[in-house]
Amino acid sequence: MPVLPAWARTPALLKANTLALGRLCWWHTRFHGIRVPKYAVKTAWLASRGFYRATVGLWPTLSAQDHTAAVKALRAQAKLKPEDVDLAVRLQMAHAARTQTRRWRFGAAAVGVATAALGFYLAPPLLLTGMTGAVVTPLAYLGRGDKTQLLDHGVPPLRVDMNAQQLNDALRAAGLLKSGKGDEDGPKVTCIMGPVRDGRGWAVVFDLPKGGGKTAADVLAKRTTLAAELGVDEIQVVMSRVRAAQGGNASRVSMWVADDDPYLADPTPSPLVKLDRFSVWDAIPFGQDARGNRVAVPVVWQSMFFGGLPRRGKTFTQRLLTAAGLLDPWVRH
Known part of the structure; x- marks a missing residue:
């Protein structure tokens, strides 16, 4: 295990992932905040159902049904032997004990309800809110069902959050992972790093599961399909093997998913702008890739060919190399 987690290895990564956590929290706050009325109605419904279940569950205790079995048994025996005085006395005593138990149990319940109602009536607003929450919460919990879900399950857009489940679903839809019986069953990838924020996108390094017969080359060949399953353009997905x-190994893939088209950002000035001299024996700064990494091109002992459609930047690209030569006093053009 590394000393520092992947999201805290550099100040830039730490800042990017902190901002990503803030965006995720803000998204969930807005998502659930606008649904507060819906949640309130659902909570009231669950609390009413919980109150009904609590009443049904307490009714045997309040009605002293623990005494009812003895009373019924004695009554049945008294019908068979009406002349048995001792049996009649025992039935009368059991019936009286049940009646007395019912009285004090219902009385205690009535006193408790009256006290609670009076407390709610006299409580200040802040205390009343806390008391209501203390009563409604256990009732709503009691009224829940096996598939009851109070909060809606929101799926943030990819630029807000990316998780391993999204990656597994995309790989499974692309045929790179075997499907299981359920939505979350079946083999899954092992995330070596991430997903973490890296620049203007999400970075993740993962291993394909063994036994599936798929390699990193198969993943790279499905780039367009994976982009479609992730809901982004294929130009936003940058993948490579980890050698x-x-x-790395033959099943390890490095993937970076940009928030938007990475080539539509503001122009990046060349480092040559601030240099007084430059040696062409060094690699010439040529540009940046989609992830913002500097690309340098060696020109010594190299030949280059520039081709493309008109107005697509051939001349400008050549001028980048020429500018480096102009900064070298020993270069002959």
């Missing part, structure tokens, strides 16, 4: 030199 053995970086601790």
